[in-house]
Structure formats: structure tokens, C-alpha cells
Amino acid sequence: MSGNLKTPETISRDKRCSYGDSHTHVFLPVLELEDLPSRQALRGKARCRNTSAASGGGASVSRRERIVGPTASSLPLAVTHTYSDTHSNMLQLPCLAAVVVTLMASCASGDTGYFWHVTDFHYDFTYWDHQLSCNNNVTNPGPLGDYWCDSPWRLVTDTIAAMGDIKSDVDFLIWTGDTVAHIEDEHLNVSLNMEIMQNLTDALDSGFPNKTIYATFGNHDYHPTNQFPATGSEIYNRTAEMWKKWIQEEEQMNNFRKGGYYTKSIWPNLRIVGLNTNLYYTSDKVTVNIPDPTGQLAWLSQTLQNAKNKTEKVIVTAHIPPGVHTPSRVVWFQEAFVAPFMTIISNFSDIIVGMHFGHDHHDGFKVFYDSQGQPAVPLFVAPSVTPWRYKLKTGEIGPPHNPAVRLVSFDRTSGKHLNIQQYRLDLPQGNLQKKANFTLLYNFTQIHHR
Numbered sequence: 001m002s003g004n005l006k007t008p009e010t011i012s013r014d015k016r017c018s019y020g021d022s023h024t025h026v027f028l029p030v031l032e033l034e035d036l037p038s039r040q041a042l043r044g045k046a047r048c049r050n051t052s053a054a055s056g057g058g059a060s061v062s063r064r065e066r067i068v069g070p071t072a073s074s075l076p077l078a079v080t081h082t083y084s085d086t087h088s089n090m091l092q093l094p095c096l097a098a099v100v101v102t103l104m105a106s107c108a109s110g111d112t113g114y115f116w117h118v119t120d121f122h123y124d125f126t127y128w129d130h131q132l133s134c135n136n137n138v139t140n141p142g143p144l145g146d147y148w149c150d151s152p153w154r155l156v157t158d159t160i161a162a163m164g165d166i167k168s169d170v171d172f173l174i175w176t177g178d179t180v181a182h183i184e185d186e187h188l189n190v191s192l193n194m195e196i197m198q199n200l201t202d203a204l205d206s207g208f209p210n211k212t213i214y215a216t217f218g219n220h221d222y223h224p225t226n227q228f229p230a231t232g233s234e235i236y237n238r239t240a241e242m243w244k245k246w247i248q249e250e251e252q253m254n255n256f257r258k259g260g261y262y263t264k265s266i267w268p269n270l271r272i273v274g275l276n277t278n279l280y281y282t283s284d285k286v287t288v289n290i291p292d293p294t295g296q297l298a299w300l301s302q303t304l305q306n307a308k309n310k311t312e313k314v315i316v317t318a319h320i321p322p323g324v325h326t327p328s329r330v331v332w333f334q335e336a337f338v339a340p341f342m343t344i345i346s347n348f349s350d351i352i353v354g355m356h357f358g359h360d361h362h363d364g365f366k367v368f369y370d371s372q373g374q375p376a377v378p379l380f381v382a383p384s385v386t387p388w389r390y391k392l393k394t395g396e397i398g399p400p401h402n403p404a405v406r407l408v409s410f411d412r413t414s415g416k417h418l419n420i421q422q423y424r425l426d427l428p429q430g431n432l433q434k435k436a437n438f439t440l441l442y443n444f445t446q447i448h449h450r
């Protein structure tokens with residue numbers, strides 16, 4: 001099904017700001033730089049002003065819009081765009097991507113580090129019998145999965161093995177949650193969720209022995225789904241124990257037991273902050289009207305201030321990203337949490353070198369502005385391992401996804417990111433060959449002509 005899809009090479013030659021393919025009705029915003037704040041800065045950095053329509057088999061759609069957050073008028077809120085890994089294709093916005101490239105390191109100091117970012121496994125333990133995650137009846141499920149379903153165990157283990165085959169000597173891994181499948185609460189319970197997460201924890205740990213994995217919760221990892229509480233809970237406690245070998249420090253273990261967040265020093269000059277942004281999710285009904293559930297925002301602000309005092313750079317990671325999701329234009333955060341969260345990120349945009357999130361299942365990125373209205377912090381949303389496509393009660397269905405993992409290179413000295421190598425598995429082909437052959441889909445800075 002990839003015959004008509006654009007290849008990264010095709011995309012790099014084609015500098016329009018909107019793309020579509022003939023298989024999916026994907027709506028992509030056209031980036032119109034004239035509408036954006038601090039357009040001079042953007043123009044200077046990204047010399048492409050584009051308004052042209054996408055093409056592609058007649059099924060693609062283009063439109064132009066200015067995307068801002070719900071309270072953007074007074075905030076240096078992110079401009080948000082997404083390119084979507086629908087199927088084996090990459091859809092992208094070259095103009096904003098060029099801005100992101102400028103926020104990454106222009107050259108390495110010579111001390112290059114690597115980390116994997118893997119997210120949204122959504123392991124369906126019922127794949128071979130009840131198919132509880134599948135949105136259609138699948139009569140011939142493939143050994144590596146099906147676009148209508150969450151991941152079978154074979155996809156989980158083969159994905160981890162493929163990551164190790166591609167690059168095992170990474171500095172660390174980032175794992176941004178949603179380990180549990182899209183299965184109704186009545187078929188799950190706390191112990192089952194914990195067992196699923198333990199399985200994945202063990203699989204990643206044995207795939208990358210002696211590597212630290214910076215793991216965070218996804219909204220599906222809680223039971224009942226999404227309902228992360230503002231006070232401690234059994235799931236916080238049990239997961240803290242599960243990930244103790246990676247969190248290590250008692251103070252951070254206490255933070256995790258309190259609310260699923262922690263920080264760790266990666267190098268003397270580089271720190272990671274793992275957040276539980278599920279607390280701000282619109283589907284979390286138990287944190288509504290609580291100003292700062294679990295105290296995470298106050299802690300985040302203080303943690304970043306401490307890092308700044310020590311002249312550290314910071315990588316922020318979590319599951320649910322702030323800002324507007326395109327193409328759906330859904331805002332995942334409850335509105336009350338948008339401004340407080342964005343203000344903290346803006347205040348410390350000079351020390352945050354990159355943010356890595358999951359949840360969208362799409363490949364995407366956002367750019368955050370600093371308090372002067374200048375592009376300052378790139379946020380990268382990694383595509384999912386699960387190929388699952390959603391199906392709403394209205395009948396609307398989402399695009400399928402090829403399982404994906406990404407390798408990020410960074411300058412160990414500055415912490416700045418150097419590049420992203422995006423890998424994906426052509427699922428139909430993998431099922432035919434009964435082999436999870438993950439191949440490079442694109443190389444971020446290469447296709448954007450650094």
C-alpha cells in the first residue's frame with residue numbers, strides 16, 4: 001500500500017508546506033508565516049513562505065490556518081503543527097521544520113550521544129483470542145499485528161530487538177507510556193495493568209541491559225483509564241518500585257509515589273525531567289478544579305530553577321503533550337492547566353534543549369516561544385509502536401500507523417539535539433515476511449537541508 005506514497009526524498013525536493021497522500025484524508029494546516037508572531041525571526045531562519053495546496057491522488061486536502069492555543073492571546077504559546085506518519089508515509093511541514101532545525105545544535109562538539117525514544121506500545125494480551133483492542137473484526141491477524149488492533153506481544157519484543165540491532169550502545173532510553181491497550185476498563189484492573197507494565201519493563205530492561213530508561217506514565221496505564229489522582233495511589237507506589245532501578249534516588253522515588261514525576265541528572269550538565277502530564281488530560285475527571293494536582297507544577301518550576309542555578313540544560317519528557325494536536329485540533333490539556341504549564345516552559349526556555357512526548361500516535365513537532373516571542377524550544381512527538389487506528393462512535397475512523405521508533409542524537413556537552421532518525425516497520429510487509437524489519441524512514445536534519 002505504499003506505492004503512491006511520497007518518500008522522504010520526494011518530500012525534501014518538494015518544499016511546499018502541505019502534503020497529502022492518496023490513502024488517507026489527512027488535513028494538514030498550511031503554515032503561513034506572515035500570521036505568526038515574531039515573523040521576522042522566523043523568516044530569517046526559515047526562508048520559505050508557503051501557501052500552496054497539497055496534491056496526491058485527489059484525496060488530499062489543504063487549508064490555511066493559524067494555529068494557536070486556547071489562551072494564546074497573552075501567552076508565548078506554541079505554534080503547533082504535526083506531520084503524520086499515516087501508514088508508511090511521512091507528512092510534514094518543511095517551514096516549521098526548518099525553524100526546529102535552527103533550535104537544534106548546528107554542529108557537534110565531537111562528543112555525540114544517542115537515545116532511543118519509544119512510546120505507546122499498547123500491548124494487547126488478548127490479540128490472539130478476544131481481540132479486545134481491535135476496532136474491526138480481524139479474521140486473519142498478522143503475526144506482527146494488524147492496523148485495527150493494538151500490539152501483539154511479538155510486535156513488542158521484535159520492536160525492542162530491532163532497536164537493539166540498529167543501535168544498542170545508546171546513552172539511555174526515553175519511554176513515554178501507554179503500555180496498556182485500548183481495552184475497556186471492565187476487562188482490566190490494577191493488578192493486570194501492573195502485570196502488563198512489568199512485562200514491558202522487563203522486556204526493555206533485558207533488551208537494553210544496564211541502560212537507564214527514563215519512563216513515564218501514559219493515560220492508558222492507569223486504572224480506571226485516565227483517572228490519575230491528585231494524591232498518591234497504589235499504581236504510583238507499585239510503578240515506583242518497578243522503575244526503582246532507573247529512578248534510584250529516594251527523593252525522586254518520593255516524587256514518583258506522590259504523583260508519577262521525577263528528575264535525574266544524566267551528565268553533570270544535563271538533566272532529565274519526567275512528568276505525569278496525564279494529570280492535565282481532559283479525560284482525567286479527578287483533577288478538575290484542582291489548581292496544581294500532586295504539586296507537580298510547583299515542583300517543575302523549582303526543579304528548573306535549581307537546574308538553571310547549576311547551569312544545567314534540561315530534557316523534558318512526558319506522555320500527553322501541551323498545545324493543539326493537528327490535524328484534529330484537539331487540545332489534550334484541560335484549559336486551566338495550559339497557561340500555568342506554558343508559563344513555566346516559557347520562563348525556562350533558555351535551559352530546555354528538547355521535549356519528547358507521545359500520545360498522539362502521530363509523528364509531530366511543536367515550537368515554543370520564549371517570553372520575547374522568539375522560537376525557543378522544540379517539542380517532538382514520537383509516533384507509536386501500536387499500529388491501532390481509532391474508530392469513533394460517530395463512525396469516524398483514524399489512520400493506521402506503521403510501528404515506529406526513533407533514535408535521537410545529541411551533543412553531550414550542550415545537551416542540544418543534533419538529529420532524529422525515524423525508523424518504521426512496514427507492517428503488511430513484515431507480516432508477509434514474518435520479520436520485523438525496521439527501516440529508516442527519514443533523517444530529520446538531512447531532509448530539511450541543514
Ligand SMILES: [Zn+2]
Nearest residue numbers: 120178359361
Ligand atoms: Zn497511546
Ligand SMILES: [Zn+2]
Nearest residue numbers: 178218219359
Ligand atoms: Zn495516550
